[in-house]
Amino acid sequence: MKAIRRLHVRTVLPETLAPLHQLALNLRWSWHPPTLDLFESIDPQKWQLCRREPLTMLSLLSPAELERLAGDAEFVQRVQEAGAGLDRYLTQDRWYQRAAQDSTEAFGSAYAYFSPEFGLTAALPQYSGGLGILAGDHLKSASDLGVPIVGIGLFYKSGYFRQRLNAEGWQQESYPVLDPDDLPLALLREPDGTPSVISLAMPGGSRLDAYVWRAQVGRVPLLLLDSDVETNDASKRDLTDRLYGGGGDQRLQQEMLLGIGGVRALRLWSRLTGAPEPDVYHMNEGHAGFQGLERISELTQSAGLSFDEALRTVRASTVFTTHTPVPAGIDRFGVNQMAQHFGGSAQLPGVALSRLLQLGAENYEGGDANVFNMAVMGLRLGQRANGVSQLHGEVSRGMFKGLWPGFDQAEVPIGSITNGVHAGTWVDRKVFDLASEFINGDVLGSGGPWGHVDEVPTDRIWATKRELREQLVAETRDRLRKSMRARGSTSAELGWIEDVLDPDILTIGFARRVPTYKRLTLMLRDPERLAKILLDEERPVQLVIAGKAHPADDTGKRLIQEMVRFTDDPKLRHRIVFLPNYDIAMAQRLYPGCDVWLNNPLRPFEACGTSGMKAALNGALNLSILDGWWDEWFDGENGWAIPTADGVDDDRRDELEASALYDLLENNVVPTFYDTDEAGLPTRWLEMITHTLGTLGPKVMADRMVQDYTQNLYLPAARAGWAVSENDHAGARDLAASVERIRAGWPSVRVEHLDAEGVSDTPQVGESVRVHAYVALGDLAPQDVTVQVAFGRASETDELTDVELSVLQHVDSYDGGKHRFDGELELSRTGSLGWTVRVLPAHPLLASDAELGLVTNPF
Structure with missing residues (x-):
């Protein structure tokens, strides 16, 4: 039988256990081990059954179990202390507040961070890859630092997709429907209790309505817009069903909801909570560019500014971050499509279609006059722009130099802030426990243990790495068994899985999205040579591989299939594994369990890449093409650089770089790992690990990244925004008039x-x-x-x-x-x-x- 109607019955907690609800709703638990320990102690078996998700755990508890817990004085005390600890975390001054007190200049009171995806926890699957994970880490570190950010995104009922493999190794997608009532989310409601709704005009005189859900990420609220509203027709209700799931109008309308609707959600949030309006608006990629149009429209209506005056106001307080090093990765919409969505009855007040089209026009050499470029609009709306590594900043200046004719490429106003990763999320508990044993201070704090790694005995580091490998081996076998069953194998055929991987063997990880440029199958260029490396009797190697191809990318799927067929070989399958459904939960086991993290993109197409950073913080060494962050921070002692073969055709380049990869493995990586002293310790390897942790640790932290954004972009943008807005926008009016006069007179x-x-x-x-x-x-x-x-x-x-x-x-x-x-x-x-x-x-x-x-x- 099927239910004709669903209702969500929430757990009612005894008063003494009331803090558990707040602890479960605030996603700080995803990077706070003591909170996770508290929930696990309720019932370890149920904790594993609910995939270590606190809100789900509470829903599994019966009234009798809750009554028993409420009568346990020791447990009640732990709950009260945990609740008080969260309160202190949410209210005490942190880095940002202390910096504001020490500064003679004013600091902003709020910063809006727009992103199409956020990777926070496997319990809230609203991400597809690096862009979303980066956005999630940005919010978490902003919370730890006390930076007053509010995140804005979309709520996808089916997320990205779950990946499985069929018998032939071909990627299959499924889209399980998420119930927001089962997730750590709260619906924004009006004072009378009715759901709050924001609305957008759509073509043909129609309207798009959206609810706004709030996730609490430590101190940071994240607002997620949801089009599944009864007042919408079926197509609009499905608009936010899938992340990157549609093309054409659906993609455009999603980005309209993110940008225009996101600003309206911020206004709603301020009205309902009294939160300050943002001083700065940060676009994490061009997907969120339409936020600037909404703000221009607001200013023309509320402040009586002209379009140009409003544009100058918006530009001053806008930051734009580009993440793609290839033009094909940028969203571009047809001019006619834009006219349909922003002309006529759908026109934003004060934003004439002709002026809007100018913002995204590719009116430079090599541009296409028939398209509207979202990254170009982002650059024209943002007075401050950056790439996500030094090399990517250089590549971006080359990509967009046509917007600044007459200037040398180095002068193009696109800087760089290299990405970072949130240590509390990605560093394994065993690593932090080891650091805590030998290093004084808060190893979970923003400083971290990295400057004191030499105080930890190397034999303990090596023993911990083996524990992490052992943990990965168990995880891999469990996931592989489930995958093979889904591919049609019976339990009787899967006895060989008990011999898959070995915790004492050099373990290499490779996991990421599977676009062509990331070259998943480069390692298969010479399959016999790879097999020889894997199966060496004295110095064997094992590989754990994962990755998703976009559902519409058959080329990427063929690469996965090629890899899976190689891993299916009975002679090799105990040494090389492909695991489907790469996600946060898998990554949190994979990074720590690897000794080497492999990355071999086509340089310079990796904007930054952060998976190698996460592996490094867990004591792994990187083996990578000098691209993205690795080009910037490789120092010869923290891993190995795969030489690049620029200036040759792609096939020849793959051949040369694959050969260089094999050479490094055979002559450098493998011998260093297995060359041990009398105590069985690989002394040179351990020297490289401690050097990596001590030197890379502080650099790759998301705390460093967020501090860089705050000091170099947010605060200057806030002050620029105030300068153009004060005295009834006198600065914006003067600047707009000056720009108009200068442009008119410049030919002379x-x-x-x-x-x-x-x-x-x-x-x-x-x-x-x-x-x-x-x-x-x-x-x-x-x-x-x-x-x-x-x-x-x-x-x-x-x-x-x-x-x-x-x-x-x-x-x-x-x-x-x-x-x-x-x-x-x-x-x-x-x-x-x-x-x-x-x-x-x-x-x-x-x-x-x-x-x-x-x-x-x-x-």
Whole structure:
């Protein structure tokens, strides 16, 4: 029989156990071992049955069991202490509050963080891969640091997908429906108890309604919008059913709900709770770009600003983070599609369709005039932008340099903040327990134990790594057994699984999404050579592999199938395993259990990659192509760099880089692992582990990342936002008028003549040159521009590199809008040098020389 109606009956806790409800709802439990211990102590068997999820655990308890627990004085005391501990965590001053007290400048009171996915815990599957995991770690570290962030995303009833394999090794997807009432979520409600609803206009005069769910991530609220509302038609109710599940209009409408609806959800949140309106809006990828359009619309209506004035206000307080190093990874919608969704009755008040289309236009060399580019809109809406590693910042500046014509690539205003990982989530309990035994202080705190790793005996480190391998072996066998049964094997055929993997063998992990550029099957380039490495009798190697392909990516699925067929070989299957349904729960066993983390993308297509960071924090060494974060922090002692073969065709490149991988395994990695002293300890390997933990530990922490965002982007954006908004947006009005005047007058700007005094026939270091620049400005005034002299090394073609810039001062004006600017150029370097002069727009509220994309050079 099937139920015709569902209702959710919640557990009623005795008053003495009431803190358990708050402890279960606040996702701090996902990175707080004492809270997990408390719930496990209720009933260890039920704890495993409910997959270690506190809210589910409470739902399994009968009234009699609750009564028994309420009568257990010791347990009640532990509950009360845990509740008090959570209260202290939520209210005490942390890094952000202390920094604000020590600063003479004002700090923001709230920052909005928009992301299409959030990877927080396996209990709330709202993520597909690295972007979501990064977003989850960002919120967790913001909570630990006390940074006042509020997250905004979508609630996907079927999440991404669950992966299983069929008998042929082909990926199969399923979409179990999530009941939000069973999850650590609370529905936003009006004072009268009715569910709160936000609405968006849709094409054809229709409307999209959405509920707003709140997840509490420590101190950070996360608002998730849900279109499964009875007032919507069937297609709109399904809009948020799946993460990245649809294309075309569905993807566009999801992003409209995230951006436009997300801002409306923030306003709702403030109205219901009194929370402050955000000072800064952070777009985690271009998916959330429409938030800027909604804010422009608000300002044109509430403050009476023009579109351009509102745009300047929004830009000042917006941060944009790009995560993709390839143009194909960017969302692009057709211009006609955009017109359908943002024109006519669906138009946002104050946002004319023509102005909107300009924001996402690829109006640069190589661009497509028929598409609307979400990343381009993000850059035009965000005064501050960054990539997620130093190399990715460089790649991004190359990708988007067409938006700033006339500027060198290095001057494109896209910086970088390298990603980090949340140690409390990803470092295994055994590692923290070992650190606690030998290191004083709070090893779970933001500082962590990394600076004191040398105080831990190496034999204990090695023993702990074996325990972690043993833990992974058990997990792998259990998951493999379930996978093989799903593929059609019977229990009688699976006795061989008891011999899969060995806790005393060098263990290599490889797990990630499976787009082509990540090269899942590079290791299979020479299958016989790989088999020989795996099966070596004296120095064997074992591989644990996992990954999901996008449901529409048949190429990725074929790569998985190729790998699975290799792992199915009876001669090899005890040494190499592919585990389906890679998720947070699997990762939390996989990273700690590996000795080596393998990563072999096509450089430079890995924006950052954080899986190797998580493995490193658990005492693993990285074996990776120099891409993403590894290009930045590989030092020769924390692992191995796989050489790259640039400049050859892809097939040849794969062959060369696979051969280099095999060489490293055979000649470096394997011998180092198995070369032991009289006590059986691999001394060189342990030296590399302790070096890795001590040097990489502080760098790869999400706490460092969030502090970087706060100090380098959030606080400057907040102050810029205040500057344009104060006094009835006087700054925004002035800036918009200045930009309009400068753009109109820029065609008349030119460098007419340059003079230099004091240059000898044989100039020497320490001499100076007096530079005179005669510049025609037309109707513009000297204060509308900055005149710079650029001095650097000159190539054979006179291209300048390693450039130093200095500003020339206005000294005289002449008839016809002509002016003279002077300055001193000190010859501080030797070699073949050169200089030039250029003119740039100037305004105190511009964030960079290149912000307006305007520059005039002498030639």
